[in-house]
Amino acid sequence: MQRTTPQASRHRANFACQLAFSRAKWCLFGLILWAFALTQLFTPTAHAQTSSGLGIAAVVNDDVISMLDLNARISMVMESAQLEDTAESRMRIAPQVLRGLIDEKLKLQETRDSGVKVTQKDIELALKDIAEKNKMSIAQLTAHLQSIGAPISTLSARIETELAWNYYVQSRLAKKIQVGAEEIKDEINRIQTNAGKPEYLLAEIFLPVESPAQESNIRSMADGLLMQMRQGAPFSALAKNFSRAPSAALDGDMGWVQFSNLDPALQRVVTQLKPGNASPPVRTLGGYYIIYLRNVRTSPGLGGSDAAVKLSQFHIPTPKNSDAATLQGLAQQLVATTRNMTSCAQLEAAGAKSGSLMSGSLGEMKISSLPETMQKVLAELKVGQPSAPIPTGGGLAVLMICERTDDNVDMEKVRADIRERLIQSRLNVAEQRKLRDLHRDAFIDVRI
Incomplete structure (x- = not known):
């Protein structure tokens, strides 16, 4: 017997929802349906087996994954992904499906060793939820799974693993993760910088x-x-x-x-x-x-397109049919005139001398109400910073934001969302590390 210890990927499916054993949130529904998409897939198919249903596909520590287990899970995957159920297709996806089953065995072994228990009632509630979302009874769900070569126990095993693992992650791993105020502040600054x-x-x-x-x-x-x-x-x-x-x-x-x-x-x-x-x-x-x-x-950025801005502009008209060289010269002139300005009062004073009636205050408006070209320019501007010259109103103009109001942004909610996102990101890493450790320490014998 060959001992193999494949390294867990640094990318592993993160289930992005917090599960306890209550019936309040069945985020699990979205996870379980990786196995099948029942609603529109009721056409019976021929189920070519990857090999004989007898025999062992893999041994994981003291647990066995049988060929029956593997073939049942492959059937569920084939239907969910809407793949043509052929012998060739089954053979092609078998290694990936088996790797998923090995991960499940390791997770379930770890959670059981840690004292995590999933009751039959928990599993039945999840099955009922899945059936109802697919407009089925439990009996109809059982019959449909049987028709594609997958007993209901295959789905039940998947449910048990995910319930147990999510509880383990939240109770054992999540409590070790901390996110500080400075980290949240840095993330807010990054979001604004990338606007x-x-x-x-x-x-x-x-x-x-x-x-x-x-x-x-x-x-x-x-x-x-x-x-x-x-x-x-x-x-x-x-x-x-x-x-x-x-x-x-x-x-x-x-x-x-x-x-x-x-x-x-x-x-x-x-x-x-x-x-x-x-x-x-x-x-x-x-x-x-x-x-x-x-x-x-x-x-x-944080304010999105609903941010309100008070704008001023310095405008100069351009002669009709101006060639590229003329326009470039006028643009350079505008840049030289405005580059050292730091307030709308300075910009408006200079605009009053330009002779253009389009110079001056533009008032307050939503960024979303402006042309897309102007939205892009304003998204990169800070208050009191002159923009690069842009074509507008039969001439060229330099814009400046006098005030910016992000009243639509609930900063407390922003901070809470960022904190949750950072925690989830670190929890992903912790899960990946834990699964990698389980692989490293396990006896895994793959026989197909």
Whole structure:
């Protein structure tokens, strides 16, 4: 028997919701449905097995993962991800599914050793919730799972693991994490500094490569997932089932991401994507990414586009049909005149001498009401700072923000949200570290 101790990926699915054993919040619903998407998928399929249902797929310490366990979980994944259920497809995804099952065994062993118990009632409540959300009774849910080759016990086992692990994380790991006021202040400053810069609404699938021997298989799986997307499989379903990133619990959703916060390899890819497109597999230090671009925007900062500003402008008209050299000369003149100004009073006084009726105070307005070009300019400006010259009103103008009011921003809520986000980020790292330690100390014998 060969002893193997594969390293856990630094990217592991973070379940982004805090579970206790109460029935108040079944965030688990979104997690469990990584296994299947019942609502629209009632067409029976042929279930080719990866191999005989008899035998052992892996041994994890004192627990066994049987081929029956593996094949049942593969069936659930195939349906959830809307993949064609063929022998070839099952063989391709089997290693990833087995790795997930090994992680589950390690989690359940750790939680049981720590005294965490999940009652049958807890599991039944979760099953009932899943059935109701799919407009089924428990009996119908059981029958449907059986029809795709997965007994209800397969789903119950998944539920038990996630309930226990989330309770373990919140009760054992989360209490060790602290976030100070200075860290929150630094994050607020970072958000404001990045206002006006590009942001990308992204989703991801991450497949870790934990040893050189896995390289070919993981790349093949990444290529296969991309092919399934091109054939119509939803990115969200594939991310939920196959991604090992923390965002997997949220269908791969990463939210709005600053360009500077992306891995350099991903930066090169993201700038070439159009909204609605997925990237080819991208190799990074930890493994392969497939990135899906949903949208692009200019970062609004804390105040967002609803911030109110009081503006002044220094305007000079430009002759009709001015060539590029003339416009450049006038722009340089404006820059020289305004570069040392630090208040709207100075800007307005200079504007009064320019002879343009468009110079002076523009009053107070919402940033969102202005043209997009002006929004981008203002997003980067501080109060009392002259802008670069911009074309407007048949001429060129320098804008200045006299006052900025972010009354719509509840700073207490902002601080609370930032604190929660920083805690969750560190909790992700703590979970990943714990799972890596469990892998390191475990006896794992993979037999397929």
